[in-house]
Amino acid sequence: MKNLDFIPIIVGTDINAYNMAISFHEKYGVKPILVGKLQMAFTHYSSVIDKIEIHPDLSEDEHFAPIMLDLANRYKEENKKLLLVGTNDAYVRLIIEHREQLKDVFEFNYISEDLMNKLQNKSNFYKLCKAYGIETPITFFYDCSEPTPFDETMNYPVIIKPSNSIEYYKHKFAGQEKVYRVQTKEEVQQVIDKIIQSGYQDELIIQDYIPGDDTYMWDSVIYASSKGKTQLVSFGQVVLQEHTATAIGNYTAVVSRYNEEMMKKLQDFLEKVGYVGFANFDMKYDTRDGKFKVFEVNIRQGRSSYYVTSLGHNMAEYLVDDLIYNKEKPLTYLKEEFLFTVVPKIVLRKFVKNEEVQKDVKRLIRRGKYGNPLFYKKDKHLIRKIYLLLRQINYYRKYKNSSW
Numbered sequence: 001m002k003n004l005d006f007i008p009i010i011v012g013t014d015i016n017a018y019n020m021a022i023s024f025h026e027k028y029g030v031k032p033i034l035v036g037k038l039q040m041a042f043t044h045y046s047s048v049i050d051k052i053e054i055h056p057d058l059s060e061d062e063h064f065a066p067i068m069l070d071l072a073n074r075y076k077e078e079n080k081k082l083l084l085v086g087t088n089d090a091y092v093r094l095i096i097e098h099r100e101q102l103k104d105v106f107e108f109n110y111i112s113e114d115l116m117n118k119l120q121n122k123s124n125f126y127k128l129c130k131a132y133g134i135e136t137p138i139t140f141f142y143d144c145s146e147p148t149p150f151d152e153t154m155n156y157p158v159i160i161k162p163s164n165s166i167e168y169y170k171h172k173f174a175g176q177e178k179v180y181r182v183q184t185k186e187e188v189q190q191v192i193d194k195i196i197q198s199g200y201q202d203e204l205i206i207q208d209y210i211p212g213d214d215t216y217m218w219d220s221v222i223y224a225s226s227k228g229k230t231q232l233v234s235f236g237q238v239v240l241q242e243h244t245a246t247a248i249g250n251y252t253a254v255v256s257r258y259n260e261e262m263m264k265k266l267q268d269f270l271e272k273v274g275y276v277g278f279a280n281f282d283m284k285y286d287t288r289d290g291k292f293k294v295f296e297v298n299i300r301q302g303r304s305s306y307y308v309t310s311l312g313h314n315m316a317e318y319l320v321d322d323l324i325y326n327k328e329k330p331l332t333y334l335k336e337e338f339l340f341t342v343v344p345k346i347v348l349r350k351f352v353k354n355e356e357v358q359k360d361v362k363r364l365i366r367r368g369k370y371g372n373p374l375f376y377k378k379d380k381h382l383i384r385k386i387y388l389l390l391r392q393i394n395y396y397r398k399y400k401n402s403s404w
Helices: 015-028 061-075 089-097 113-120 122-131 185-198 260-273 306-310 315-323 345-351 355-366 382-401
Strands: 006-011 033-036 051-054 081-086 139-143 158-162 180-182 203-208 217-224 230-233 235-241 251-257 277-286 291-298 339-341
Touching: 006 015, 006 061, 015 033, 015 306, 015 315, 033 061, 061 081, 061 089, 081 089, 081 315, 089 113, 113 122, 113 260, 122 139, 122 203, 122 260, 122 291, 158 185, 180 185, 185 203, 217 251, 217 260, 230 260, 230 315, 235 339, 235 345, 235 355, 251 355, 260 291, 306 315, 306 339, 339 355, 345 355, 345 382
Parallel strands: 006 033, 006 081, 033 051
Antiparallel strands: 139 203, 158 180, 158 203, 217 230, 217 235, 217 277, 235 251, 251 339, 277 291
C-alpha cells in the first residue's frame, strides 16, 4: 500500500463497496481491504482492491466483532489507523452495536445506537419528521406480531413494505418483494397474510402511493463530521431506478440538482437530532400538494451517492480529513449538474419517459458530464470488464421486460 497514515477497511462487496473503494483509490492511490459474506461480481477481480475476505457468517451478531477484531490484528501497521466504512444497513448496524469492542482499533463516524433505532424504526422516524417539519406520506403501521384485519380507509393504490428490512430478509418466501404496490383492500390483506406466514413479526408500512414515475423520486447525501458539523449537502433527481421486484428502490441513474430550501430543511433536521456521518435521504415529489415527501434516511452513503465524488467532493476524503487528520471543512451545498448512471446510454434513451429529464440527460452526456463508476478507468482486470459489459446488455433486457 502507499505510504499513508491509514488503511481503508470496507465492510461489503456490492456496488456501494466498489464506489467507496474507487473513491479511496482516486484520491489517495490506495487499494482498500474489503470484507463481506458473499463474493460479488462488482468487486471480484477488481485491480484497485487489495484483498477481499469472505466470511459467510459476518452478518451474524455473535461473529461480527470477533471477525473484525481478528482482521484488525492481522492488518494493523505501526503508525497507521484502520478506517472502517460500512456499505449496507446490516453492516452499519453491527458496527454501531459493537462500537465499544471496535472503537479502540478502528476509526469510524456513525451515530449512537439510540439514534440509529429512532431513525431506522419507521414509526419513530416519521414521528421525528413531524416534530421537525419534514413532510412524509400518509402512513399506517401494521403489527405482524398481533394480526388483525387491515381496516384503515385509504386511497388506492398503496405501497406495502417492511419497517425492518433486515429482519424481513431473514424470512425468505416465494414471491418476496422489496416493495409491493397493491390496488385493493383485499390485495393488501393477501400481502399481509403472506408476509406473516413467512415468520416476519415486525411492523409493515402501508403507505399512500405518491403518483409519478422514477423521475419524481429524489435523493440527498449529507455528511456531518464527527464533531456534528454539517460539511456537505447534495440533492439529486432520480432518472431511473431498478424495476425488478427484489431491487426496486435502488437507483440506477441520478442527476444532481440544487434546491436550497429542501437541502437546508434536511440539514436542519439532522443537526437537530444530533446526526454524524454520511446520511442518504429517499423522497418523492408529490404534485398533488407540491411537497417533497421523505420516505427514509439511510445511515450511510447510498449506492448512487458516488455522484458526490464525481463533482469533486470525494466521499473518502471527507472521512479521511475528519477521522485521520482532524481537518475542518466548510459547509458546501453542491450546485453543479452531473449524471450518475450504472446503466448504458441506450437504456436512458429508451426508458426515461419524462421529456424534460430526457433533454437534461442528453445535454449532460453531450457535454461529458456523466459517468458510470463501475467502469473506473484504472481498474484493469479483463474478466471484470467482460462481466460488466454483459451486465450492461442484460440491463436493456431487464428494462424492456419489466415495469413497476
